[in-house]
Amino acid sequence: MRRVSRRGLRVGVSVAAALFLAACVTVRGRPAEGPLDAVQAYLQAWAGGDLATMERMVAEPPPHFAAQHQRFRDDLRIVTSRFELGRVEHEAESAVVTFRALHVLRGLGEWEMNGALHLVRREGRWWVRWTPAVLHPEAREGDRFSRTRTRLERAAILDGDGVPLTRQGEVITIGVEPRRIQNRAAVASALQAQLGVDPARLEKVLNAPSVSPEHFVPIIDVRLERYQQVRPALAPVPGIFFRRKSARLTPAGGFAAHTLGRVGDVTAELLTQLGPLYQPGDIVGLSGLELAYEPQLAGSPSGEVRLTRPSGEVRVLGRFEGTPGTPLHTTLRPEVQSAAEAAIEGVTQPAALVAVDTGTGAILAVASRPLEQPLNRALTGRYPPGSTFKVITAEALLTGGMRPDSPASCPAVATVGGKSFRNFEGEEFGNTRLRVAFAHSCNTAFVLLAAGLAPDALGAAARRFGFDVEYYPGLPSPGASFPAPRDETEKAAAAIGQGRVLATPLHMASVAAAAESGRWRAPYLLAELEDGPRASLAAGTRTPLLALMRAVVTEGSGKAAAGVAGLAGKTGTAEFGSGTPLPTHAWFIGFRNGIGFAVLVEGGGVGGRVAVPIAAKFAAAL
Template sequence: MSRRVLISVLVAVLVLAGAGGAALYLLRGSDQSGAQTTAATAFARAWTGGNLATLAFAPSETKDPAGAVQKITAGLTSEKTDKPAEVTAGEPTESESGETASVPLKVSWPLTGDQQWQYDTTLTLVKQDDAWLPEYSPALVHPQLTGALATATLEASTLTGRRGQIIGAGEKVLVEDREVVMVGLQKSRADNLEQTVNQVAGIVDVDGAALLKRAKAAGDDVFVEVITLRRAAYDKVKDQLQPIPGTVFQTKNLSLPPTSDFARPLFGTVGTATADIVKESGGRVQAGDETGLSGLQRTYDEQLSGTPGVAVTAAVPDQKETEPTELYRADPTDGENLEVTIDQEVQNAADKALGSAKKLAGLVAIDTATGNILAVANGGPNGNSYNRALLGQYPPGSTFKVASTFGLLEFGGMTANKTVACPATLAVGGKTFKNAEDEVLGRVKFADDFAHSCNTAFVGSARLISQDELAEAARSLGYGQPNATGVTAYLGQVPTEGDAVEHAASMIGQSKVLASPLTVASASAAVAEGTWHAPRLVLNGRPSSTGEEPTSEDEGGQASAEPTASAETSAEVEPVKLDAAAAKTLRSLMRGVVTNGTATALKGVPGGPVSGKTGTAEYGSDVPPRTHAWFTGFQGDIAFAVVVEDGGFGAETAVPLVKKFLADLAS
């Protein structure tokens, strides 16, 4: 081996030796960095999984680091264990001493309204023997939790914008924010709790026993809500309430119509979200949020409430007088107005009329030229608990003679002057049909049969048209048409088939024929206009995905619990042009009901001539059967229908309500 080669080999050995030493050092460094990364990743996974308690932390004064983290973040979400949606660990940086390492973390929390709160913080790792353990400090949760905020807890609060208004006909604001006063009790301020409860319950008419039970169960300084009153209602009783020891008061704004009874089942209410609403909202509504509870307010809550915002604050628990420090804020957006067809004057008249009803009743008024629904009213004892005006499914009784007459005129060759017998009874297929109060008209003009609502005349005329033709005529007047109102509503049904008995009963609105006041009013509107227009109520609505209000049977058990059509706003239902001659004759026949028939009580009503049809509809299995009372008709460009549950004869109970409605409307 030459000297040059020997020198080269020695140099190479030295270089390799040096390189080997460096490689060993780098390997050791790589081992440490890998262990730090593994520890940081384990921490990130445990935090997002809600499993911090499974980790070993570096020794510190805090004996339960996982519990300390949970205490700080308990106000961020509604979950039992608060945990970030995502925690991402960056590259570790080892200290000069080699005893600690800093790892940058990117943290993301899920907040209300699909908001994501993202921020950076730092995880400190401490070397313990051959392991790297996370070190707890409040700044680990958020970097601003140091110094005066080291003992602070985080709180996420929902921010709400202005709730959208409900705008009616003529751009009149029907529902907007109005001031209310929440009357409450605070046990620590009451000298004698039972005496306070009795006094308050006597003034605002609430269940004293239930209130006392709630008050006793509450904490000494808890606000126990008694009742929420509109400002005007509160002002009438405040001088009685305020001196009572233990009474406390809070004011706020709620989205309300002009009066407490104004189309109440239709518009619904706004209040604190129920557990069911929170669950059904898919995270959009949180516990404690103000939200639509029923009616339009619930169906269109997402549109009306807008997009919620959120604020995250850090507050020191024992320093309530110190303003919390805001760490994050996403401002809300205001809700969008909802446009409806309700006319305030017409609705007021309808509400006032049904406010005098002694039995459960529903009324709908419609603009004949457009199909726009002008009023939806419900009345009677606890009448506002159910929207029977739109949802009720009743046999329409003799008001259906408007539809069967239209069928007879169009398909059966009937005329107003044709002689049609009206005996006291008439048997069909073994069933005997009779007239109200055993009335007998004999052989008279069909116009007289219609004016006096002779059942046997219509039963005897059933042979002139088929059941399918009857159903077709009824559909031309709106029965069974698609729902385009924008709310849950029932548009009626008329079977297309049936035996002779069923067909005869269908002619007088019995058997399987069903309708709501909306259906019956829509039919009268079609006759008045000569064209049926689909009833409309909501003009610009976008129903919430889970916002539709569940429907239920009313207390009297008269209305079906399952409406056949749900809220639709995009449905385009074509108008139906009626046979002009048949519609003209039918208008004349309906006018005769008022001039010389069963509704002469409406002869002198102000506002112009009234045309209409009374109805008495049998239901149930009682003998004799119980009956609902009806009246439907039109005056000028307003058509209407009213039903009174278990009301007997239409002329006796329904007509007086219509008379009051029209008189109030004209005043």
């Protein structure tokens, strides 16, 4: 047999074999002395940022070895590095092992490069022979790595007709320079009077440890038209200054603010959530649709990895091809949104108004107040629906054979399972008709009538109106729940929208829409989500239900809106919390001309007195 000198033998090892060899490294004792083992240990240390271990594995490490590696990492803003072993070629005393490096660059993404480690065997051990080419094959002594990055303009959020609801424009930042303030009280008074800035907030800002007396301290951003209104009063106050800056604008201040959301400097928390394509200083969505669809609207940045020679020559080592953002197509209609905003303008308690297309379920308007609170009450607030739920109870009664003129008893008090139910302000209508009981929102009538329903009739009606149905309109919204009543008392409470029944204003708008169209459709805010769950009301119930809801406005608890032609709906006064008497939310749900909507005023009191005028203002504006 021919003998082959080991010195003259060159061996090629595939990736699979290399990985197998790496897996054979012993855990205890001295590791196997192969070049792949040395390379694997070196790359593991590199991936872990252990520069000291790396340097100990280098034969004759150059001065500032660790500093060069750290500068490479810092200049390219490398977040993480991982490596894949390639091939090994070695002789008795030297070897070359290739590898693939995948460096994640903050703000750009993953940069892939192929490299090689040269090794030498001395005293029975393999050492890395390090040069700058380890960092990149084209690198030489004295070279510097750098990068560029460009973000394209953020895509627009569109309305139902494809017209942009957002655009790039200018706002005015109103702030102070502490060293120029002569009278803090005067500054606080002016900002509060003109812009509603809480003096306590101003004091907190001015007393923050990071505030420099000589630097401009921003307090509030306002649109140009608002700035023009307040400038004459603010400019003469020593210490108050103004600066212009670019901003993302909506059609008007506060327009669909909770739903569209806002943009601003990325936070540390969002940097973790959004991933390596983002970096400090980026402008990102902070709430609403701007946040929920941030990657779609922002697209991805473009950039280059560069190597600069001492001579000034620049070589491009890698490119990132950015992608523009994609517009987000909503179902909002500006004229309906404006009507909703105007209707709840001036309401001093937390409130919400949401409107949907009765034929499709498309969300046309979402308004929530107060603007300074982040909660989007219209979509995420869950409340007992109170007497607005009688729309569903009435549908169950109609399904069971009742008609609007069917007999109904409306005493002042009705007792079910030992619990007494009463009407608002002690009303009673005696022996009357379903139409009258519904129009005047008689609790006792509905409690007594519900007792005669089949065990699951009320739950089945609730499901026909989307209760306990999961759907996603484009932003988080928990919908509505109707827990199965545990006894007759719970059933009676559920029949008038109390007990454990809960719903969002958005869902109750979909209930009103279903009453007009005869079909419940899951509401949706984005055009792409149109094909959501749906259900039909029981056959033969739509027409009498329309008559009942119209009677509420023409002759019943909603007659404060009788002047709005074609408006129909249902009032609600929903008890919650504790106390004597119990506090109540004010509700009205209704429809007019193909638009279903819900009005809620948290702790507002009586639906007929508080929510109906808001509903009338909204409906009349359509």
